[in-house]
Amino acid sequence: MSIQQRLRAPTDDRGIVAMPALAEAGKVLAANRLSLSATDLIFLGHSLADCRRQARSDIVQEASAYLQAGGEPVPQTNTDSLLLAGHQPELFHPGVWVKNFALNTLARRHGATPIDLIVDNDIAKATVLRLPTWKSGARLDRWPRLVQVPFDRRDGEVPYEDRLVHDEKLFAGLAEEVKPFLEGWNFEPFLGKFWAEVNRQAGRTPLLGERMAAARRTFERQWGCHNLEVPVSAMSRTEAFALFALDLLDRLPAFHSHYNDVVREYRRQHGIRSRHHPVPDLGRDGDWLEAPFWAWRQGQNRRQRLLVRPGSGIVHLRAGPESWPSLAGPEKSPRVRLERWKALQAAGYKIRPRALSNTLFARLFLADLFVHGIGGGKYDELTDEVLRRAYRIQPPGFLILSATLLLPFPRQPCSDADFRRMSHALRDLAWNPQRHLPEQPAAEALQLAREKNLLIEGSAGDGRQRYHRLREITARLRALLAKEEQALQQKVSLCRQQREANQILGRRDFAFCFYPEASLHEFCRQFLNPAS
Numbered sequence: 001m002s003i004q005q006r007l008r009a010p011t012d013d014r015g016i017v018a019m020p021a022l023a024e025a026g027k028v029l030a031a032n033r034l035s036l037s038a039t040d041l042i043f044l045g046h047s048l049a050d051c052r053r054q055a056r057s058d059i060v061q062e063a064s065a066y067l068q069a070g071g072e073p074v075p076q077t078n079t080d081s082l083l084l085a086g087h088q089p090e091l092f093h094p095g096v097w098v099k100n101f102a103l104n105t106l107a108r109r110h111g112a113t114p115i116d117l118i119v120d121n122d123i124a125k126a127t128v129l130r131l132p133t134w135k136s137g138a139r140l141d142r143w144p145r146l147v148q149v150p151f152d153r154r155d156g157e158v159p160y161e162d163r164l165v166h167d168e169k170l171f172a173g174l175a176e177e178v179k180p181f182l183e184g185w186n187f188e189p190f191l192g193k194f195w196a197e198v199n200r201q202a203g204r205t206p207l208l209g210e211r212m213a214a215a216r217r218t219f220e221r222q223w224g225c226h227n228l229e230v231p232v233s234a235m236s237r238t239e240a241f242a243l244f245a246l247d248l249l250d251r252l253p254a255f256h257s258h259y260n261d262v263v264r265e266y267r268r269q270h271g272i273r274s275r276h277h278p279v280p281d282l283g284r285d286g287d288w289l290e291a292p293f294w295a296w297r298q299g300q301n302r303r304q305r306l307l308v309r310p311g312s313g314i315v316h317l318r319a320g321p322e323s324w325p326s327l328a329g330p331e332k333s334p335r336v337r338l339e340r341w342k343a344l345q346a347a348g349y350k351i352r353p354r355a356l357s358n359t360l361f362a363r364l365f366l367a368d369l370f371v372h373g374i375g376g377g378k379y380d381e382l383t384d385e386v387l388r389r390a391y392r393i394q395p396p397g398f399l400i401l402s403a404t405l406l407l408p409f410p411r412q413p414c415s416d417a418d419f420r421r422m423s424h425a426l427r428d429l430a431w432n433p434q435r436h437l438p439e440q441p442a443a444e445a446l447q448l449a450r451e452k453n454l455l456i457e458g459s460a461g462d463g464r465q466r467y468h469r470l471r472e473i474t475a476r477l478r479a480l481l482a483k484e485e486q487a488l489q490q491k492v493s494l495c496r497q498q499r500e501a502n503q504i505l506g507r508r509d510f511a512f513c514f515y516p517e518a519s520l521h522e523f524c525r526q527f528l529n530p531a532s
Contacts (some may be wrong), residue, residue: 006205007400014523015403016403017403021399028398029083029106029368031396036368052056052365052427053367055366056079056082059238059366060115062237063366064228075228078110081111081112081368082114082115083115083368083369084103084369085371087118088120090126091129093405095404095508096373098523099373101525102527110369115227116227116230118160118213120231121232121358124160124163127151127152128148128149128175129511130149131147132145132407133145133146133147140184144501145504151174152165152171159301163207163209164207165202168202186408187408188516190322190512193306198212201214225528232358235352235361241361249308258390259386259390260282263280278382282487283307287308288316289309291510293352293353294350297348305321307317312329324415356386359372359380370396371399371400373401373402409505414499418499419499422491429481432474432475434449437477455469455473
């Protein structure tokens with residue numbers, strides 16, 4: 001568990017972090033294929049090899065149906081090998097978007113099908129876009145500030161798969177609402193063109209995240225990147241996922257213990273005190289054990305933690321405090337258990353994976369290689385350890401990729417190093433003004449400086465008298481250098497403002513739609529280069 005300590009997002013414009021290097025991905029892929037094919041794990045009477053064949057077939061079918069339902073073309077596919085990545089259907093920064101382009105290249109190079117998982121089981125948290133602006137009322141300020149522009153009303157903790165757009169007028173008018181804040185920008189952002197496509201999707205779907213994801217795919221295809229995509233909600237309805245989930249419920253007592261041990265060790269190793277980071281422990285309520293799944297019913301729109309209690313031939317379920325229909329226990333045949341699971345889902349009961357169980361299923365059942373961002377890679381250190389302890393296998397390797405594209409604003413000249421240097425000089429002038437006298441100081445200043453140096457050396461006056469005399473001399477010297485100190489204070493103040501402006505303009509996490517289309521296009525397409 002060491003990614004946390006050695007991996008950081010790139011800070012330089014167009015910087016890239018890849019671990020291992022993209023050119024090494026083939027070696028990881030080959031090793032994963034070999035180790036996964038040799039694993040003797042059994043899930044409800046099915047070998048892992050059979051489960052993976054079923055899972056690949058299921059997910060390609062679901063992804064194809066998903067794109068067809070949206071009126072989108074379906075790329076050429078095969079079910080022999082899959083490469084996966086995933087993210088929430090939100091307006092992420094360009095360093096996240098490049099994963100989709102790299103995924104496409106790696107899949108083509110290694111004879112696999114690229115699939116992007118839309119993590120629609122996560123909560124739609126943000127309903128605002130943050131951007132820098134110089135606009136203040138009717139005028140432009142000298143210094144930029146951050147503003148937040150809403151694109152919909154807030155709506156509690158609703159998962160993306162259920163999250164509707166509630167204020168269509170506000171949503172449709174985002175680009176116009178943002179336009180006044182763009183005054184003073186030296187380029188035209190992609191927002192207007194992109195949001196026109198988002199609004200075009202409004203005629204097809206009321207779902208907020210789905211509009212954004214579909215619009216993003218439109219431009220990916222135009223730029224030469226055509227992947228399969230599938231929501232986690234659709235993945236969770238497959239038979240392969242049912243096999244995985246039912247098997248995990250059978251393993252739950254031991255899995256629960258391994259999971260919590262791994263999370264607590266991670267916290268100790270990284271000095272994390274919060275019991276909610278990086279993920280909360282799985283809880284217990286008497287003889288009820290928490291499973292690593294979200295649960296809610298159609299129409300409820302609020303996720304609950306799934307609690308499980310094994311019984312005599314049955315598995316009792318709760319979504320938070322609410323009792324659910326039970327499932328058949330391990331004594332029943334796999335077919336009976338699968339049918340019971342399907343009946344539960346058909347009746348509107350939703351069971352979705354949480355962060356770790358999502359990538360656990362994806363890496364174990366679906367992917368020959370998973371491409372993470374930095375955050376996902378750190379999370380999957382936990383998944384690796386859970387695979388070792390709960391499933392007793394060496395985890396398949398994954399790839400981490402992230403990049404930084406900065407908005408192309410001119411930068412202020414003052415750097416962090418300049419600010420530190422000038423701030424140090426200002427402090428030194430206050431405490432050691434004798435070091436800052438002009439080349440030909442006045443006689444009074446020269447005499448005071450000589451006396452202070454003697455006092456510092458300890459060759460004049462007793463301790464208390466020397467201390468008070470030092471303070472007196474320092475104050476008199478500062479008074480003689482008042483103009484110089486004031487000028488330096490002004491320089492430090494200006495440098496501080498310039499530095500703060502650069503920090504705002506140099507953030508890497510602005511939504512991709514605020515970048516110029518040409519530079520965004522070029523930035524993403526570099527990952528489609530076969531030589532990448």
